[in-house]
Amino acid sequence: MHGLASCIAIVVDPWDFPFNGTVVSTRRFVEALDGQYQFKILGTSDTEEPLDSRMISFDKVSIPGFNSILETMKVPLARPDRARIRKALEDADLLHLHFPFFLGYAAISEARKLGIPVVSSFHVQPENLLLNVGIRSRLLAKWVYWFFMVAFYNRSDLVIAPSEFAAQELLAHGLTKPVEVISNGVPGRFFEIQRDVIPEKKTEGGLLKILSVGRLAKEKQQALLLRAIAGSRFRESIELNIVGTGPRENELRRLAQTLNINARIEAVSDEVLSKLYSEADLFVHTGEIELEGMSVMEAIASANAVLVSDSKDSAIARLVTDERARFTNNNVENLSKKIDYLLEHPEERQALATANHEWVKNRSHSKSVVQLTSVYEALLADAKVSVGITQVE
Numbered sequence: 001m002h003g004l005a006s007c008i009a010i011v012v013d014p015w016d017f018p019f020n021g022t023v024v025s026t027r028r029f030v031e032a033l034d035g036q037y038q039f040k041i042l043g044t045s046d047t048e049e050p051l052d053s054r055m056i057s058f059d060k061v062s063i064p065g066f067n068s069i070l071e072t073m074k075v076p077l078a079r080p081d082r083a084r085i086r087k088a089l090e091d092a093d094l095l096h097l098h099f100p101f102f103l104g105y106a107a108i109s110e111a112r113k114l115g116i117p118v119v120s121s122f123h124v125q126p127e128n129l130l131l132n133v134g135i136r137s138r139l140l141a142k143w144v145y146w147f148f149m150v151a152f153y154n155r156s157d158l159v160i161a162p163s164e165f166a167a168q169e170l171l172a173h174g175l176t177k178p179v180e181v182i183s184n185g186v187p188g189r190f191f192e193i194q195r196d197v198i199p200e201k202k203t204e205g206g207l208l209k210i211l212s213v214g215r216l217a218k219e220k221q222q223a224l225l226l227r228a229i230a231g232s233r234f235r236e237s238i239e240l241n242i243v244g245t246g247p248r249e250n251e252l253r254r255l256a257q258t259l260n261i262n263a264r265i266e267a268v269s270d271e272v273l274s275k276l277y278s279e280a281d282l283f284v285h286t287g288e289i290e291l292e293g294m295s296v297m298e299a300i301a302s303a304n305a306v307l308v309s310d311s312k313d314s315a316i317a318r319l320v321t322d323e324r325a326r327f328t329n330n331n332v333e334n335l336s337k338k339i340d341y342l343l344e345h346p347e348e349r350q351a352l353a354t355a356n357h358e359w360v361k362n363r364s365h366s367k368s369v370v371q372l373t374s375v376y377e378a379l380l381a382d383a384k385v386s387v388g389i390t391q392v393e
Helices: 021-033 067-073 082-089 102-114 126-131 138-151 164-172 222-230 249-259 270-279 294-301 332-344 346-363 365-386
Strands: 007-011 038-043 055-057 094-097 118-121 158-161 179-181 208-213 238-243 263-266 282-285 306-309
Touching: 007 021, 007 102, 021 038, 021 294, 021 365, 038 082, 038 102, 082 102, 094 102, 094 365, 102 118, 118 365, 126 138, 158 164, 158 365, 164 179, 208 222, 208 270, 208 294, 222 238, 222 249, 222 263, 222 332, 238 270, 249 263, 282 294, 282 332, 294 306, 294 346, 306 332, 306 346, 332 346, 346 365
Parallel strands: 007 038, 007 094, 038 055, 094 118, 118 158, 158 179, 208 238, 208 282, 238 263, 282 306
Antiparallel strands: none
16 A cells, blocks of 8 residues: 555546547546545557656557558557556556556456456447447447457456446346446536527527537447438528547538538537537437447536437437437438427427436436445455455544
């Protein structure tokens, strides 16, 4: 032990690249718990010298044929250096794995040699991973689940799942270790966003503002949204904001131009995003693969009506159950129809927003921080017992 605060080593390869939900969520938890714990971040840096003093930086993996994909996705993977990992873990009390790749595998191996407890968070859905390299296969997804179990999750002391749906996926694919459901959580600032009053009618004039937030990647299906708006009865009145970055950014911009719809596709600051949430008439999420759906929860916390895919591979489809707020996955015509209906009925949008707002209150980030702290403390206490250094009260 060292000092008063336990040291948590975090493995999240693209720590310096906050363009996906895993990194955003991990950063939020580290920020909330900084001071209560010491943190070491194992990952790759965007600069020669890491900007974060807590970071132990590793070189990026180079995989011929996949480098361009990793670059456009902005999720570089770290190349493990066993000696460097072992040195980083020597004074750590707990390892928390967020990215199940090369660095994570080596980090678990070194943690086991040192007798350090390991907790892993389930962020990477195999279906999601495969779609990003252009593969849609249930059989191959099952193999990736098996590999994740053998290499990571069944080598951990406990696994954290962001939703009950995610926990059941793990158990169905062979998880034998304890699993704890802890939401990524919605930060308080989203609950505090002051919504513009939903107008009674905007279909006779003025802009109808539709918002979508997420990584610009194949499984998010933003092209489906663009085509649905192109087929909407209100296409001339719709202003669409798609917020995010990713490998499909240029492709989506070209499609919006070809379809001749009013769309802005870009990454924005937190301040601008809050403004967009406050002004939106409807939030649409077309993603078909979600372990929780952080952006949807943030939209709901901001008192927005949402429209989501009914995909069986999405956790959010199990939370948003009103049929008015769900469209048939990968069906442009059905999505267009649902958009038109909700835009035409502002009173129903308001009712949906109010109903959803109630259940998302239970997924506040502050609550998730308390739950994560309990997990850390339980694992740290068990580790003390296992080496015979329990402290007398």
